[in-house]
Amino acid sequence: MTADLYEEARSYFLQKAGLYQLGMVFCEKYRSLDHWGGVVKMEKLSTEEKVDLSSFFRRDMIKKEQFRISYAAFSTAWKKTRFAAIPLENFLAQLYPGQLLSKQETAAEIEARRQQIFTELLQQYSCEKATNWLRALQTQKLRLSHLEFYERKQLLGLVAKALSMLPDGYERLPFFANRVSGNPHTLDWNTDAGKVFLQALSFLANGAVYGTVEDKNNLFYMFHLLRDDILNFATVFGLQALAKETLLLYWQTAAQSLSPLNLPFREIVRAEQILPFGESAGTDFLVYIVENSGVFSMLLDALQKSNKVVPLLCLHGQMKTASWALLDRLAASGAVLLYSGDFDPEGLIIAQKLRQRYKQVRLWHFSADEYQKTKNYLTEGRLKRLQGICDIELQPIVKLMQEWKCAFYQESLINILLKDVMSSY
The missing domain is CATH 3.40.1360.10 (Dna Topoisomerase Vi A Subunit; Chain: A, domain 2)
Incomplete structure (x- = not known):
């Protein structure tokens, strides 16, 4: 019975654009506040959407250009519908596309995934240079240029592997990259791995700059990697x-x-x-x-x-x-x-x-x-x-x-x- 009621309520809200929009706005408010509540502002609604809201709240909203609606008012109106047996927050959580988590909960999940990746990589790469870099990222002493990089375990693992295989004598960069990954272009600085690798080398070199071509060449040279050895x-x-x-x-x-x-x-x-x-x-x-x-x-x-x-x-x-x-x-x-x-x-x-x-x-x-x-x-x-x-x-x-x-x-x-x-x- 409850499942049928959920499905009926979901179908009703999806057919009523104004109500669906209101539900999504309060879901986003929940993500921000980490609890159900607050007040939202509704504006730039079509006449049809205003009709939906007027019917739900049982008051005329047609003539207003914008209006503020509290979660308390939303909850009170919900209890007067045939769906009242379902707690409003439970319904909204199911209406939301995907898993409804607060921003704090989302951040905690992301951080947990990151920590798991760093823990596994630190177990895999015990070389001092790789370890120092990974721990700097893990403790946020160093930040990657793109947030998505933190969850790309293969990318971070490749760079950690490269740091653990840095040569004692001089080696040309393409041959070093090929030795690390089987691809001589893996560490080209226009690739994601190349960008992260340069940042890692810069960190290990106490923040050496690498803005220009010569800066990059010099940074590689500090770690016995040769890039341009004829025209230079x-x-x-x-x-x-x-x-x-x-x-x-x-x-x-x-x-x-x-x-x-x-x-x-x-x-x-x-x-x-x-x-x-x-x-x-x-x-x-x-x-x-x-x-x-x-x-x-x-x-x-x-x-x-x-x-x-x-x-x-x-x-x-x-x-x-x-x-x-x-x-x-x-x-x-x-x-x-x-x-x-x-x-x-x-x-x-x-x-x-x-x-x-x-x-x-x-x-x-x-x-x-x-x-x-x-x-x-x-x-x-x-x-x-x-x-x-x-x-x-x-x-x-x-x-x-x-x-x-x-x-x-x-x-x-x-x-x-x-x-x-x-x-x-």
Whole structure:
């Protein structure tokens, strides 16, 4: 009998659009409040829907554009119908499409499913890197970019597996991905797994940024993964390299012939030690670093003309992964890194990054005393980038740049730079 009454009531409400809408609105109110009650506002109803409500509540609602209805009024009207034997809340719960849960109950169910997934994955992957990442997600110290990712156990398991299989030596990313999953494109950064993997690496690297292509390449490099190892290069002069205590001949040949060398990332990571040409050991040797290729070429012209070999490195305006790999090895080999850049926000950012990463960096004719006012005015957008410069030694330049709002390029200092390079070694 009760089942038949439920079905009759359900059929009646489904035929009456106004009543069905009212029932659904109170179901949503229940989800919000976690109990039956409250007041809802009904508006923009059709005449037919108003007729349905007028008949149910036994009062004229036709002429009103909007009206407020309390759950108490709804319950009172329900008790005057032939369906009164059924508790209203029981009926509404069955009328609702799907399982009617409050938002708190829904959140609790979701959290329980998540915790179960993390518990199972932590049992499966005991590697420290995978464990640290999974626990950070489990405790919400780290949050995934998409809520749906939390319930995709296969996706999270794939990334945890990748973290547990990170190589000790250098490995190309597609081959690493293939080793992890059997698909070389699994960890491409336009895939869901690639996005989560990058975030995991960033977390393990203490929040390293990965907004640009170079940032991503550098993040992979930190974990011995190589992505772009041919087009990613650094330009050097006057250096030699050793691998397993054996000289790499093409470095040696280039230096002997006074030629610059464009070194792909793949070749840089082969080097275990990098020294000035002709030196058998290195301690506090100088390496001159310039930001752009034009200045590098001018210095190189003078060195070649004088048949002189001095360690020189060009960053080409950006810190590519190849540049970081080269500087890592120079710093480990005992180099003092002398940096000269353009007096603009980008040049200051490079200088700050270098000084944050290497204690051996010295600013080379890159001070407020050498910065000059010009008509090379900076846009407000570029000037805003100065807000990220916190290095104390760079602050005098920042203050002047904020005042003068102009860039001063290192080409104007070429004679001073030449004098230093030509008098060294």
